Amino acid sequence: MTALDDHSARPGVTTGPIMGSSKVHTEVRDPASGHVLRVPQRRVGLTDGTHIDLYDTSGPYTDPSATVDPHSGLPGLREEWIAQRERNGRRQPGTGGAPAAGPTQSACAKAGVITPEMRFVAAREGVDPEFVRDEVAVGRAVIPANRRHPESEPMIIGKNFLVKVNANIGNSAVTSSVAEEVEKLVWATRWGADTVMDLSTGKRIHETRERILRNSPVPIGTVPVYQALEKVDGDPAELSWEVYRDTVIEQAEQGVDYMTVHAGVLLRYVPLTARRVTGIVSRGGSIMAAWCLAHHRESFLYTHFEELCEILRAYDITFSLGDGLRPGAIADANDEAQFAELRTLGELTHVARSYDVQVMVEGPGHVPLHKIAENVRLEEELCGEAPFYTLGPLATDIAPGYDHITSAIGAAQIAWHGTAMLCYVTPKEHLGLPNRDDVKTGVITYKLAAHSADLAKGHPRAQEWDDALSHARFGFRWQDQFHLALDPETAQAYHDETLPAEPAKTA
């Protein structure tokens, strides 16, 4: 019996404030709808009587005044906003049975409308709502928010906002239960994950996703082709547009906020990977390449892309155009296969935008330091500055077991150059499945990489955090230093292992 099955047991998820922090809400009135938006922040109170408010991804789980019950899920924060938009909205043509849908965030932004979601993220980021609207209108930022996922607290991904971090979770055929995955979600967002991707592949995949969505305060991403492949018993050649489409609709109905679609893996690009050191390492890329080769036809994701746009528009799901041909080794970085696919992703970005569907573009992977900037430059040029969403990249291949670090080096660098969201890498990358500690290590490592980029980009709120911690350090206010740390528990535990000796002050 898992914690989720056992109503009498204590909740199967981690709750309670982060050490030294309390939850506060800023109330912001949305003039158009009259709604009062309660924007969460994590307040760190300091011993000198001051405090600092930090961006808070953790949802109601860290709020002692909230009732948390994983069985019933989180309250529908956005329910009324969505309903109001749908009442004002119009049925989109050709959505194949999709629900009555209001306009997407993109459509609203283009029409000059500031949605409650935009106003919410403006308050979270400390910027003007009109600036948010403008960034969404031109596609330089996205607000992934499926209208079937009202539980999520709106957030924005774009180069002119705080750099975001995604954590991957998901059960596999061999390990973990639904309850464990919900706890991984809560655990990852507790430490700062801005979005979570559910990469589950085992049994109970639909149920796992349902429980994750109903309990998630952050946008949830998926890779629909993983589930589609299970429906055809794991044989890529048996995939079809119909199986894929039905899977997308199934997941869309549940509330998935963004979907990785490897629509840029074209038949003619596959041979470009033949002489690579590590061929195709993206799972979605491998699946689609296998399908293209088996049928010697163009990818159904590419040929049916406009139908996909109509479906995603109906739910206001954001595309995350997958880099199925990303390099899996330093030797393969910035090669012809990678950049050929990127050109196609640029083409598809413009198609999706014409449907008012929001778009992110995924990036590598494994890239040496001197080739990182070129990735951002080219993505921005080809994809009209659509938010770039990269996995690391790892700056070297020689340190399995430490790839959260090899990739944080590349991640900080690429984020400084303009990448909007970083997909975390845990110490188990390339070796095995991350456990609870690995998830935390991955998230904290990526938060510090993202924050390093925020500092370098001059985000107005970034440096005040560093300054507060450094003041506490110089004043030997140890408790303040712990409470201001990204991971207060670890900082305090390390300190308590030895006496506060002289070297602790230096550096």
Added chain:
Amino acid sequence: MTALDDHSARPGVTTGPIMGSSKVHTEVRDPASGHVLRVPQRRVGLTDGTHIDLYDTSGPYTDPSATVDPHSGLPGLREEWIAQRERNGRRQPGTGGAPAAGPTQSACAKAGVITPEMRFVAAREGVDPEFVRDEVAVGRAVIPANRRHPESEPMIIGKNFLVKVNANIGNSAVTSSVAEEVEKLVWATRWGADTVMDLSTGKRIHETRERILRNSPVPIGTVPVYQALEKVDGDPAELSWEVYRDTVIEQAEQGVDYMTVHAGVLLRYVPLTARRVTGIVSRGGSIMAAWCLAHHRESFLYTHFEELCEILRAYDITFSLGDGLRPGAIADANDEAQFAELRTLGELTHVARSYDVQVMVEGPGHVPLHKIAENVRLEEELCGEAPFYTLGPLATDIAPGYDHITSAIGAAQIAWHGTAMLCYVTPKEHLGLPNRDDVKTGVITYKLAAHSADLAKGHPRAQEWDDALSHARFGFRWQDQFHLALDPETAQAYHDETLPAEPAKTA
């Protein structure tokens, strides 16, 4: 009773090959002296019948055919080379009782002489000996090799060679024994430390250093003012040139290869730190600032710098000009105090070079990503491209407990721009004293940062390592992947925690 005191116990240091590796020696004949140089490498044999030879810092401890006895120390690899140079050499004037001394590596290089040390490092790095000589002659690289430390295997520090990593060890008043420090030395070099600094401050400081030097295959650095301060019972105002000079000679006689000297902390620079967030965080910098303020006189390290040059020349000790005013917080990076001191370090670099003394220059510290390149540019301009030796820098202050990572992000970046050696930071930085695991984590983290820079700089031998590992990964040759990892034990342990599932192959 410690392991070092107990002759019957097994050696108190870690010996034996690194998992999957064996020690090989390349024999190189030095035509001038007739000596045959045995240059060590770590050979990783692969299951496909090939092998790859890696740079090896671990000395005889990983060589099963070597006899290791920490009581008698390592054999004097360089003894004959040094003796021959001294027979050919001349007594240097004004060295205050220093030994009959041959010319320094710098003097030899300027005179067009390729020393056995230069030939040794050329073989280690895979470059031409004449190139090594030229880099040393112009001061763009240094070979720290006190003629009283014949046990060391020569290595070179310079922007046109592999990026090096230093590990700090040292007992304190409260913890650890001499034997523990020797084991920390062996442990750090096992995982890749290119030099080790002994920052001991407690009792038995002379004895600790002696045992470290006699057992060290890598250059040893110190900060002499730490011991000088102990001689005046910890009161900086009681320091004097005489106490300092005698301490330098004491350490020089033992064989210290490079010394951190905070001679750039001038009286007039101290007020520049008044409005900083974290003032002066360098311990040596604080000591010298306190002395200057107490006496309202210019630092004796600055006023006696030429005498210091004569002493260091007599032993061929390398200066590491300390950055006593380095920033201790993001807010203080690249400020007037830091760069004023750097200008003085540039002036002193040129003085030392005129004495044929080798010079490195130390750098920060805490610097956000967008201010890192300027540090290298200015150091090269002001200090005539003397090897830059930086502590990190940390790219953010908000992650105590993870400062090996915050600093590896900055370290990879600054090394790519031209920093020649990186001083490691462990997870305990700012919080406590590193234990054995922390030392290993710090070294491995810095090796991967250094290697990321080697790749980006296009070092000819760097990428073949990544390619070998990536080939093994793509071919599912798990054992080869482990053996090629910077830390084979951790890679294998992580893998064995879970089944080799599908996600292990992706990314």
